[in-house]
Amino acid sequence: MTPEFYVTAFVTLFVVIDPIGTTPIFVALTQGMTRGRRRAIAVRACVTAIAILFLFGLFGEALLGFIGISMPAFRIAGGLLLFLTALEMLFGRRTRRRQDQSEVDDSGPEDDPSIFPLSIPLLSGPGGIASIILLTDQTSGAPWAMAGIFGVTTVIFAIVLMLFLVSEVIERALGPTGILVVTRLLGMLLAALSVQFVLDGLANTGLLA
Template sequence: MDTGFLITAFVTLVVIIDPVGMTPLFVALTQGMTNARRRAIALRACITSALILVVFAAFGEAVLGFIGISMPAFRIAGGILLFLTALDMLFERRSKRRKSQADEAEEEDDSDDPSIFPLAIPLIAGPGAIASVILLAGQRPGLEGLAWVIGVMLSVLVIVFVLFLTAGLLEKALGRTGINVVTRLLGMLLAALAVQFVLDGLRGFGLAA
């Protein structure tokens, strides 16, 4: 296998998925959770993302085409859902929900589990990552090329998981006030990212410059 292709694939997926930039967001989304719960969420998010990206690497746009969904439509839908999460972060709705449950005996709230949405979809396995694995797999047709693309993708997700495990240390370093500031800042950035997803989708339909 061409080493240059592997390096290109690795750099592409690292830039698109952005493990380092994802870590503070993971801290904000799991604020106040125990380390054990965070590990479970991180593992679930990474495994789900891996499965989604493997499917798209193997079958590409045929998956979306089979159910009649174009990549621009996928971007718009992901952007809208991501914007709703950003609003929760900006107005601390997640924190308020957790405070209302503070008197309960450390029950896990599965309804407030961010592992599938928004972590796995669309933050890790978002339109950019999906498009990237489709294009990379297309550059090296065949089972061997697919195996290398999947291997590179899994290595990037391992980095994501390892960095997610440092979330507790990062939260302690920032403190409650720091986390609140970071949460609002990331909520604003997430809202901007969501709008960008929508604009990219509209551009794909020829509706935006």
């Protein structure tokens, strides 16, 4: 695979996983907790999410084949799903939805939000699952290419973990306006990438010459 492919994979997964947009939610979910407990929750959430994405990256295509869904069809559906995610980011709906999800469990500071809602659905939601299946499919099962995709995913979750650990500092530095601007820019990138996924899926079906 070319370096450009891994750059595309990094941008796609980074935008969908959205470390910058998830960091303020992490702050809200762990408010009032000790630094050690916040660190444990951050690590547990990242490890769980990356394990889920790795499983779908390895076995997602086989699962689709078992239920009779072709990869071009899934690529088109995945592209449309990512495009809807991009629209939510551009119009601020995704941030509000994530905040609503973060308020589902508000019984006290000692509750553990690492699995829900941090890992699922914030870090390894439908968009991330669709993206990693689409990306691993493009490797044609080549072991080194698959390892490259998983390496890119690992790097992104290392960034997620780092941002979680310094989330309070970043939130104060960017402020609400800075986070809003970054989210909009990432939404534009994701919209363009999602359209490319749809075009690739149509090309594989032979509908595009």
